[in-house]
Amino acid sequence: MSIINVSELKPNMILRDDVRDNNGRFLLTKGTNLTMDQIRMLKMWGVIEADIEVSEQEHTKQEDSDYADAKSIEMAEKVTSDFFMHTDRDHPAMRELFNACSLQKAVELARSKTDTVYDNSFRIDSCIAVVPEHLTTEKGVLEYITCDIELPTLPTVFMKINETIMNPKSSARDIADAISLDTSLSARLLKIVNSAFYGFPSQIDTLTRAVAIVGTKQLSILAFGIKIISMFESISSDTIDMKSFWKHSIACGVISRIIAGYKNIRNTERLFVAGLLHDIGRLILYSYMPAVALCALQKAKETSGLLYDMEHEIMKLDHATIGKLLLKKWKLPFSLEDIVAHHHIPQKSQNQLECSIVHLADIITNAIKIGTSGEYYVPPLDPFSWDRIELSEKVLTSIIHQSDRQFDEIIQLFFSHEN
Ligand SMILES: [Fe+2]
Ligand SMILES: [Fe+2]
Incomplete structure (x- = not known):
C-alpha cells in the first residue's frame, strides 16, 4: 500500500496515481514530483489521501514510530484519559480522537518537547x-x-464596509477601498490571504484582487474576525x-x-x-x-x-x-x-x-x-x-x-x- 494521508505529503514525493477532489475533478497527474504549493492546493481542495511511491511512504511512517516508545505511549494514555473523562470513549469519533491525541502526546513526551504533562x-x-x-x-x-x-462597540470602519457590501452597485474596488480605510487590517488581511490558510499558488498583492478571488462577504467576515481580536487585545x-x-x-x-x-x-x-x-x-x-x-x-x-x-x-x-x-x-x-x-x-x-x-x-x-x-x-x-x-x-x-x-x-x- 502506498496511499498516505495528505497531511503526510512532503515536497519531492512522487505521485503513483492521478489525484482528484471529492467531486472527481482532476487535480494532479501521476508521476508529478510534488511541490509545497501543490500540497497546499490538495489540502485546500479537501483531498484526503494520495497514492505515492513506496519508498517515501515507508520513510514517513518510520519517522513517527521512532519517537513514540512504549513508556511514552503508556504515560500519554494516562494523561489523555484524564482530559477525556467527560467523554464517551465508546463512541467511534471519540475513540479515534483519543488515539490521535494519545499518540501526539506520546511523541511530544518522547521528544521531550514538554517537561510537564499538564x-x-x-x-x-x-x-x-x-x-x-x-x-x-x-x-x-x-x-x-x-x-x-x-460592552465593546464595533469600529466605524465596519459600518462603512457593511454599507458598501449592501449597495448592489458596489464593485470589488469599492469594497477594497472601504477595507483599506484601516491600514493595519488591510495588511493583515493580505498576509492571511497569501498564507497556507488559503494556499493560493500565486501571490495576491492587492485588496481588489483579494476581494475578487476570496469573495466580498467572505473577505469582509474575515476582516471582522481579525478586527475583533485587535479590539480585545487591550x-x-x-x-x-x-x-x-x-x-x-x-x-x-x-x-x-x-x-x-x-x-x-x-x-x-x-x-x-x-x-x-x-x-x-x-x-x-x-x-x-x-x-x-x-x-x-x-x-x-x-x-x-x-x-x-x-x-x-x-x-x-x-x-x-x-x-x-x-x-x-x-x-x-x-x-x-x-x-x-x-x-x-x-x-x-x-x-x-x-x-x-x-x-x-x-x-x-x-x-x-x-x-x-x-x-x-x-x-x-x-x-x-x-x-x-x-x-x-x-x-x-x-x-x-x-x-x-x-x-x-x-x-x-x-x-x-x-x-
Ligand atoms: Fe471552546
Ligand atoms: Fe464554549
Whole structure:
C-alpha cells in the first residue's frame, strides 16, 4: 500500500496515481514530483489521501514510530484519559480522537518537547471568589450585561464596509477601498490571504484582487474576525492568559473551516469566524464579571467538572448565551449569533450542520490542547451533531494534521504587530 494521508505529503514525493477532489475533478497527474504549493492546493481542495511511491511512504511512517516508545505511549494514555473523562470513549469519533491525541502526546513526551504533562494555564489563587448576589440569577445577569456594563462597540470602519457590501452597485474596488480605510487590517488581511490558510499558488498583492478571488462577504467576515481580536487585545484579565484564549479560538476557527471544506460548504470564512467567536462570552466573563469567572474555574477544578456546567450552576446561564448577547449588540448576521448561542447544544440551533461543525471543532481543539478558554477537560461530543455532520471518524486525524499545518502561520499573522 502506498496511499498516505495528505497531511503526510512532503515536497519531492512522487505521485503513483492521478489525484482528484471529492467531486472527481482532476487535480494532479501521476508521476508529478510534488511541490509545497501543490500540497497546499490538495489540502485546500479537501483531498484526503494520495497514492505515492513506496519508498517515501515507508520513510514517513518510520519517522513517527521512532519517537513514540512504549513508556511514552503508556504515560500519554494516562494523561489523555484524564482530559477525556467527560467523554464517551465508546463512541467511534471519540475513540479515534483519543488515539490521535494519545499518540501526539506520546511523541511530544518522547521528544521531550514538554517537561510537564499538564497544560493548566488558568490561574487560580487560594481565596474563594465571592459572587455578587445579582449575578446568581439569569435575570440579574442579563440585566447586568445589557444595562449596567458598557460592552465593546464595533469600529466605524465596519459600518462603512457593511454599507458598501449592501449597495448592489458596489464593485470589488469599492469594497477594497472601504477595507483599506484601516491600514493595519488591510495588511493583515493580505498576509492571511497569501498564507497556507488559503494556499493560493500565486501571490495576491492587492485588496481588489483579494476581494475578487476570496469573495466580498467572505473577505469582509474575515476582516471582522481579525478586527475583533485587535479590539480585545487591550483588555486585560487576571483570571486567564488572553493569548491562550485566542489560540483556542483561532484553532477552533481553523478546524471549523477545515471540516466545512470536507462537507463542501461554500463561504467557509463564516465557519472560521463562528469558531473564532464561539467562546467570546467567556471573554466578557473574564473581563467584566471576574468573580463569576474565578468562582466557576475554582468549582470546576475542585469537582473535576466541566466549566460550562459550573457557569450554569452559578449564573443559571453560560458563556454561550452571553456571547449571543454581544453578537446581537454588534448586529452580526443571525447565523453567527445562533452558532455561538448553541455551540454546546447544536440540536437547538436553526443551522444544525454548521453549529455541529463548530461543536466538533471545539471538542477537537480542547482535545489537542491548543490554548484554552478556561475549560480543562474535553467537552462531551453530542452524538446527534456527529451524525448530522456525517463524516468518517477516520478523517479526524487528517483534520488535526491539516490544522497543525495552518495554525502556526495563522496565529503569527493574527498576533503580528509590525503593521
Ligand atoms: Fe464554549
Ligand atoms: Fe471552546
